[in-house]
Amino acid sequence: MTAAARAPGPVALSCGDPAGIGPELAAKAWDRLRDSCPFIWIGDPAHLPQGTPVAELSDPSDAAAACSGALPVLPLRFPAPVRPGIPDSANAPMVVAAIERAVDLVRTGAAAALCTAPISKKVLIDGADFAYPGHTEFLAALARVDRVVMMLASDRLRVVPATIHIALSEVPCALTPDLLRATIEITERDLRNRFGIARPRLAVAGLNPHAGEGGAMGHEELDWIAPLIDRMRGDGHDLTGPHPADTLFHAAARAHYDAAIAMYHDQALIPIKTLDFDTGVNVTLGLPFVRTSPDHGTGFDIAGQGTARPDSLIAALEMARDLAAP
Template structure:
């Protein structure tokens, strides 16, 4: 089985030091190939330059396998440089080419900073996920956060709360459920994934007393999809969906907006949550944190989420 590749992300963030720490924890137990400029890694990191991801397994026990990609400028921790932005995108492109050609088993991405990419490379996408979807020729993808005790999908993501009722349409919710169900079957090995859908309003609208979307169309769509064969239930009041007994009744929760989904998973296990992109023609995971410029280069960043992201990428590629 081919190993995953790890893109470097913003070299001024915590990505390079986490790559070194993740390698030190995993070594030959889970070889991966890091794509980036070796000069950006922490001083003293043992490195072997390789030409293909397949070579990673032979050297990972003693050194970090690196697919070298030279950057135009040095990396100063905590001080992002737009001059490096084009190379950050080049690394992403190289990683996508490797997974789509079958030369790597999966893609794990270290965090980027959208503003730096916009300033330095006229980046025209809302974020990592949308760029990867465009590169793969996919119109719609779904973000799932996965941890030891919960998988959750926000139907709408990085938009203002006031915009959610307009953005949340029957077509969007149906597509979110369909993509989630398909990837849980095909990649997570769940033959009939149980999907619990939250309501939009408090108490799932409480019969129209606190909102009408549930009565107007959400409940009807869920019933329609259940009749089509999906193991989908709801709309459930979001405030009672995430305690232990409730979580035992489903494999994934679909929430209506960002915080409704991310607050419970980050409360349950802040460090081990993993971002998984569903709907791509390849496996992509990422740690559930940002560039953390404020602590970059200090050696205190924890690699837990990145390690979990690499483990999940490897497991999904084997499935």
């Protein structure tokens, strides 16, 4: 069989923090997707809920055949026992190793796409000297790309924050014309190439309340945001804005764009988590491979109780499969 005819590999799912809800969600997702979306879980089988059927594999290409009867697992042994809800920094290096292994599988073509279960940045910093604000920045470093974009996506909304994991007080200095232009260009390119939107329509939010109210509530919109949008529109980009963020996310407004560009983390994440808390997906744009993640955290407060909903992880796995499809 030639490489072109070879069946696509599975989605690689890194385990995330084993004391969180990641292992439980992996088992629940497998039970729902076993016949429609093959994936291989990278982690310690001992962390999965008791009674989960497991197929330990060394070759990810065997995942599709194994998936109907058991959860395919590429085993990594963790050094410390896991207690649900109580993270242990001793396991941090293996959490990082699971991400690195998953990225390696995708970059070598052994897996079709990457999906990542939630991590605790503090645990990784304490236990593995993790030098990144989050998953997104770490994946950019592993892929050796200078700039990536975080998109939150669902059937109702796609939204991109231009600045991500920084304090609100740092946003006005971090938000530059170069950053905003690059965010728009990367978003547009991946909407076209990954999502199949021939001419993406992007709506850009303002930084200040009421998009500055003509300078009464801030000058960034007048000084450079609106002029940048005008220049890019002249270059052929389908852009509108800057829009007041408080009127950008209702149903009638959303009908006029394919994605919204927000200026900072909460401006982007509050609307999508309000609209689609259980099925929103985090997609990293600008990588040389597909990466998705559920749009929620580790869930330490409910870990081990059997109550965590797998909807967002299922949506993330299905989106990873669909975006990676030839």
